[in-house]
Amino acid sequence: MSEQRRVKKAEEMVNWNLVFPNQANPAGNMFGGDVLAIMDTTAAMAAKRFSENQVSTVTVEAVHFAKPIMVGDNIKTTAKVVAVxxxxxIVKCDVYRDDQKGGLLKCVSAFLTFVAFDYQRHPTQVPELELTQEDKEAHQMALIIKQSAKQREVEFGQLDTTP
Ligand SMILES: CC(C)(COP(=O)(O)OP(=O)(O)OC[C@H]1O[C@@H](n2cnc3c(N)ncnc32)[C@H](O)[C@@H]1OP(=O)(O)O)[C@@H](O)C(=O)NCCC(=O)NCCS
Structure with missing residues (x-):
């Protein structure tokens, strides 16, 4: 008899960082790749906590650098599993700049897909997600992004990773 799949709520992971000059271009804007590294780590922690297993990033979709992040900024990164x-x-990840007046300005957002692995590095089942009201919109967006990625694959095939 197959085991009942567990249902659980996702926890939001929060990570604060100070932006240093070695993470920026000469104009003082934080490099996109450095922002992505923070997002990947924070999102991986959210996926790891949810699945209670090791995880690997499979895709990063819908990255939007909407507002600049500058040297000296305090940035807050949030990540939460919104679809399984x-x-x-699929983890929604957002980066905010602290305006030092009690406000946060959203600068970057993305949806990252992770796969959970067992100790033999085989993909392993994750719990069912108990969706909260506040995550419904992000859940819908995640499903649309997943669907459009699948459509892209149907039309163009998998990305060619051969050297
Ligand atoms: C993750 C990995 C094992 C998946 O391999 P695979 O042969 O596609 O495995 P499966 O077919 O069993 O798919 C596993 C899951 O990944 C999902 N997946 C695979 N490719 C995907 C893609 N391009 N987009 C979204 N999801 C994808 C599948 O839909 C499946 O999810 P489901 O079980 O919820 O339906 C493989 O792609 C890999 O090892 N990639 C490298 C990961 C890595 O090194 N990341 C960077 C450092 S962490």
Whole structure:
């Protein structure tokens, strides 16, 4: 008899960083790649906590650098699982700049897909997600992004990763 799949709520991971000059271009804007590294780490922690397993990033979709982040900024990164498949999870990740007056300005957002692995590095089932009211919109967006990625694959095939 197959085991009942567990249902659980996702926890939001929060990570604060100070932006240093070695993370920026000469004009003082933070490099996109450095922002992505922070997002990937924070999102991986959210996926790891949710799945209670090791995880790997499979895709990063819908990255939008909407506002600049500058040297000296305090930035807050949030990440939460908003949709799940069988072994995969989609994490919504946002980066905010602290305006030092009690406000936060959203600068970057993305949806990252992770796969959970067992100790033999085989993809392994994740719990069912108990969706909260506040995450419904992000959940819908995640499903649309997943669907459009699938459509892209149907039309153009998988990305060619051969050297
Ligand atoms: C993750 C990985 C094992 C998936 O391999 P795979 O052969 O596609 O495995 P599966 O077919 O069993 O798919 C596993 C899950 O990944 C999902 N997946 C695979 N490719 C995907 C893609 N391009 N977009 C979204 N999800 C994808 C599948 O839909 C499946 O999810 P589900 O179980 O919820 O339906 C493989 O792509 C890999 O090892 N990639 C490298 C990961 C890495 O090194 N990341 C960077 C450092 S962490």
């Amino acid at each position: 498949g069988n072994t995969s999870m």
